[in-house]
C-alpha cells in the first residue's frame with residue numbers, strides 16, 4: 645500500500661490537468677451510507693420512478709417524505725478528509741474539475757467552487773421546477789406540504805417541483821454530461837474515488853479518459869469492473885489515501 649501511495653504521488657506530481665470522479669464512497673466517511681450499504685435508505689425502499697412522480701400525487705408525496713429524511717442526513721454531514729484533499733488539489737492549480745455522481749452537495753460544502761463541480765445525477769439539497777427549472781428550497785416544500793397536504797408547485801409557472809436529482813427513468817442532464825465527457829477527454833490523469841463503476845453512463849467516463857490518453861487511477865474499498873483498465877488501483881480508504889498523498 646505504501647508503494648501504491650508513492651506511485652500515486654508521482655502521478656499527481658507529473659500531471660497538469662487532473663479530473664476527479666467521485667461516487668457515494670467518498671461520502672461514507674462523512675456518515676452517509678453508500679448505495680450498496682445494507683443500512684442505506686436506498687436499500688430499504690423501491691425507488692420512485694420519474695414517470696410515477698409526474699403522474700401520481702401519492703408518489704410525489706412519498707418522494708418528498710423520503711427527500712426530507714435524506715436531506716436531514718445530508719445537512720448534518722460534514723465534508724471529510726477526502727473532500728478536503730480535493731480542495732487542496734484545486735488550490736495547486738492542477739484540478740480541471742470534479743465530476744460527481746453524488747447528490748449530497750458535500751463537495752461544495754467543503755469549499756470547492758460550485759462551477760467546478762459537475763453533478764451528473766443532480767443535487768438533493770434543493771428543489772427544481774420540472775417545467776422552468778427554477779430552484780427552490782426544501783424547507784419551503786416541507787412547509788407547503790405540512791400546510792396544504794399537496795405536493796409543491798412552482799410559484800413562477802405552476803409546474804411540478806421535484807428534488808433536483810435525476811430520478812430513475814429521468815433523462816440525464818445534457819450540459820453536465822457534455823462537460824463531464826470533455827473533462828474526461830482532455831485530462832492527463834483521471835482519478836476515481838469511491839464508485840462501484842456499475843452505473844451507466846457515468847461509468848463510461850473513466851473509459852473515455854483512458855481511450856483519450858489519460859492515466860486512470862481507481863481508489864475504492866472493493867474491486868470494480870474497470871480495475872483491469874486502470875494504471876493504478878488502490879484498495880483502501882479514500883480519506884486516508886488522499887490525506888497522505890497531498
Ligand code: NAD
Nearest residue numbers: 667668669678679680745746747748838839840865881882
Ligand atoms: P456505489 O454505492 O455503487 O459504490 C460506492 C463504492 O465506494 C463501493 O464500491 C464501496 O466499496 C466504495 N467505498 C465506500 N466507502 C469507501 C471509502 N471510505 N473508501 C474507499 N471506498 C469506499 O456508489 P456509486 O458508484 O456512486 O453509485 C451509486 C448511485 O447512488 C449514484 O448514482 C449516486 O447518485 C447515488 N448515491 C449517492 C449518495 C450520495 O450522494 N452521498 C449516496 C448513495 C448513493
